[in-house]
Amino acid sequence: xxxxxxxxxxxxxxxxxxxxxxxxxxxxxxxxxxxxxxxxxxxxxxxxxxxxxxxxxxxxxxxxxxxxxxxxxxxxxxxxxxxxxxxxxxxxxxxxxxxxxxxxxxxxxxxxxxxxxxxxxxxxxxxxxxx
Amino acid sequence: xxxxxxxxxxxxxxxxxxxxxxxxxxxxxxxxxxxxxxxxxxxxxxxxxxxxxxxxxxxxxxxxxxxxxxxxxxxxxxxxxxxxxxxxxxxxxxxxxxxxxxxxxxxxxxxxxxxxxxxxxxxxxxxxxxx
DNA sequence: GCATGATGTGTGTATATACACGCAATTGCC
DNA sequence: GGCAATTGCGTGTATATACACACATCATGC
Numbered sequence: 001x002x003x004x005x006x007x008x009x010x011x012x013x014x015x016x017x018x019x020x021x022x023x024x025x026x027x028x029x030x031x032x033x034x035x036x037x038x039x040x041x042x043x044x045x046x047x048x049x050x051x052x053x054x055x056x057x058x059x060x061x062x063x064x065x066x067x068x069x070x071x072x073x074x075x076x077x078x079x080x081x082x083x084x085x086x087x088x089x090x091x092x093x094x095x096x097x098x099x100x101x102x103x104x105x106x107x108x109x110x111x112x113x114x115x116x117x118x119x120x121x122x123x124x125x126x127x128x129x130x131x
Numbered sequence: 132x133x134x135x136x137x138x139x140x141x142x143x144x145x146x147x148x149x150x151x152x153x154x155x156x157x158x159x160x161x162x163x164x165x166x167x168x169x170x171x172x173x174x175x176x177x178x179x180x181x182x183x184x185x186x187x188x189x190x191x192x193x194x195x196x197x198x199x200x201x202x203x204x205x206x207x208x209x210x211x212x213x214x215x216x217x218x219x220x221x222x223x224x225x226x227x228x229x230x231x232x233x234x235x236x237x238x239x240x241x242x243x244x245x246x247x248x249x250x251x252x253x254x255x256x257x258x259x260x261x262x
Numbered sequence: 263g264c265a266t267g268a269t270g271t272g273t274g275t276a277t278a279t280a281c282a283c284g285c286a287a288t289t290g291c292c
Numbered sequence: 293g294g295c296a297a298t299t300g301c302g303t304g305t306a307t308a309t310a311c312a313c314a315c316a317t318c319a320t321g322c
Binding site for chain 1: 299300301302303308309310
């Protein structure tokens with residue numbers, strides 16, 4: 001029986017996520033939260049739907065994850081001209097924690113790259129983007 | 132800013148998981164459940180801790196996921212000689228659904244392999260195992 | 263035999279994720 | 293202008309996942 005790509009991916013994701021989560025512990029965020037924060041920063045202010053489209057996450061998932069950041073005081077939500085839209089942007093603390101977290105994230109990134117080697121890391125990136 | 136390996140992995144995992152989940156829909160299981168069922172089948176009867184060790188999942192996560200399978204009538208739990216251990220094995224229906232699901236799983240597997248090509252698929256497998 | 267430390271479990275809590283529903287606002291068509 | 297279809301959202305529900313705790317059982321040293 002050949003290996004299941006999906007099971008392999010899921011296991012690798014668990015492992016790698018824990019490396020990043022550990023690295024980000026000093027700022028009290030996990031990788032998913034840090035990543036979401038970065039995406040918001042890149043396009044703020046942005047609506048939930050648009051954010052979900054960019055990061056390929058279910059809209060309701062985005063809403064809930066944003067709510068966690070909001071509870072931490074890192075993001076703030078409101079509504080735009082279109083009263084249906086819920087838009088989110090970062091607070092000052094949100095921006096600051098991105099700066100503080102950058103070197104922590106980089107350390108995790110380096111750790112993974114060291115684990116695979118430079119060439120293999122680039123290969124992995126290509127393959128994941130092709131999926 | 133280089134790409135985050137972890138975010139890439141997580142996104143790819145979401146995408147791929149949904150391919151397998153869709154494929155397995157006829158048997159009413161998702162990939163995580165199907166995969167867990169297969170692992171149990173390979174080593175049954177097996178304790179939660181041992182199962183978690185093999186698939187690199189938190190023990191308590193294994194317990195809860197097994198409970199779902201148990202609720203579906205696909206697995207049964209009990210305790211071994213060591214009264215602390217909770218052991219699990221498949222029911223008849225559990226074994227049957229593995230057979231029914233095999234071609235569905237294979238179809239998803241083929242779809243992913245087609246998406247990447249044979250060589251890249253093998254590469255991906257190697258890289259994921261190296262993580 | 264018994265106290266102690268080690269081991270195995272389940273539960274509580276929190277986040278990540280998806281899907282189905284129902285509600286509110288906007289847009290389009292006459 | 294008004295009604296229907298579209299769009300955007302939050303909530304309910306369910307699973308996957310991890311970590312911290314508390315409890316039960318086993319193994320060991322004496």
